[in-house]
Amino acid sequence: MSGRAEQLRLVEALLFAVAEPIGQEALARHLDEAADIAGLLRELAESYAGRGVNLVRLAGGWTFRTAPDLADKLRVERPVARKLSRAAVETLAVIAYHQPVTRAEIEQIRGVALGKGTIDTLMEAGWVRPKGRRAGPGRPLLWVTTPGFLVHFGLDSLNELPGLDELRAAGLLELTPFILPEQAGEKDAEPEVRIEP
């Protein structure tokens, strides 16, 4: 292999292995005095142009950097477990049982105004989505559950959600005397405004 090719290999290896951008003087210490370092760097930079990794000048030295246009793909997604607020769970339930339903109707059914982020959170979870608008004044958005909602809760269809009578029979509509639900569950949500009739 020619001397110049060997020099190119060495410069490539040095630039790859060092932790910081490396200047021409520092490179010179590893090469023959006669080496044309500027020329070697130019040649190397050209051979990496348009590739996944580029040779760039940074902080007065030279270093390899991944190509900027690939930044979006050089990411790893990491699942982070989150808990839904009480208000979000209840809103999801109302949408599931009353869909398609407007925001105002959800508020009417729950008796409290919806916090700002509640529906956003449910959309982020992939469980609800807007679908069409109700005819009438203001043409409000209608909310429905998604197929992801059915998958998450292991339901084949919305018909599998227990009806009111079944809920009552299962004890899910019974009064539990010592808990005031509106205070117990919702303190982590933003304050909700009671609606006056």
Added chain:
Amino acid sequence: MSGRAEQLRLVEALLFAVAEPIGQEALARHLDEAADIAGLLRELAESYAGRGVNLVRLAGGWTFRTAPDLADKLRVERPVARKLSRAAVETLAVIAYHQPVTRAEIEQIRGVALGKGTIDTLMEAGWVRPKGRRAGPGRPLLWVTTPGFLVHFGLDSLNELPGLDELRAAGLLELTPFILPEQAGEKDAEPEVRIEP
């Protein structure tokens, strides 16, 4: 630019962005399902062969590293690693070739008690670790090598240990109990029978 060229760029950037070897499955998460990852890696490895940086398989994954023949010219960049004692080298070899192996078996093969610091040194280097216990009296700890061992010694897997096949053929990887003079090396070792609750 064609899809394959883009995929090559992305694989190159991914491998540059991470210092540890990356497995094919991990690479696949960043690419289209249809991508021929093995083919892409082969093509990339070929294009880097003979250069200052090579694409190699290490510890079951893929990684770029500097070409081995440049070692002399690169070494000045790093402090010289502490030299391992002869006992440590032999102990590492016994663990690597006979794993999983107990402390008593290491002593049996070497015919001498293990010094206190020997396994410590190997653990500190990140090359060996305890993994499980051998069923039987005293339930002694078993020692194995780590992925860091493979990376440090440039091995893709334990099957690449030098001379493994010849040793196996010569029957030197089976540990048969010795009748005498076993006690020679072992009497100043710490008692091997540890009573576990």
Added chain:
Amino acid sequence: MTEATPHPPAPRVPPSRSEQLVLELDGYEGPIDLLLTLAREQKVDLGKISILALADQYLAFIARQRSLSLEIAADYLVMAAWLAYLKSRLLLPQPPQDEEPSGIELAAQLEHRLRLLEAMQIAGGRLMARPRTGQDVFLRGAPEGLAVVPVPVYELALYELLRAYGDGRRRTEAAVLTIEPAEFYSMDDALSRLARFIGRVPNWRELASFLPRELRGELFRRSALAATFAATLELARRGRVELRQDRSFGPIYLRSFAPAAAQGLGAAA
């Protein structure tokens, strides 16, 4: 490549031939290692060495050390004793009904141990001779890393969903029962309130002064005014109070009917 062996160090002696020997012994990784070194001096393949000659060499080596009054680690002496035993088994004919392994079996075992140790010594050397990462070859020195994008995952069981729906329904139903009746002041409320004042109001007083003091909003105030007015009409009809209004939309005044009649009515009630 030396390390402190776990054996007691040999005593220091003045520079001489004996020190050379001490250092030599100190340099071995135990008796097997010493045996292996001696075997290598026979310069033949381990399979062809003479175990008998090897035992002699070892015993001579140890004897030489002892003749120099050097302390020899116990494990080297144990090995010497065992080799002397092996020698006798190899040289003397085996007695009949001897359960112990023959000299040839023992020699084969020793040979196996020597080969095993030699194999590991060679393997260790070959490992160390490989290009070593971080020393001879280098991984990426400045890895940029991969950006981590957190993806929220929400956990919710069907039971929690149904429970929340049930709780919500219950809350809105309960509100109708408990809050709404309290929003109005009924005529019965007004009658029972006025009953406390009848007989104790000899002079004219404004109707408004009999309204409840609680401030519960406009709706409640107006229902209280209406209920109290209706109640005073009822009381006037029964002859319990007198009412007076001086002009249209003017204030309404109220007093107990008459002290004597009121007492009589009070006693009757």
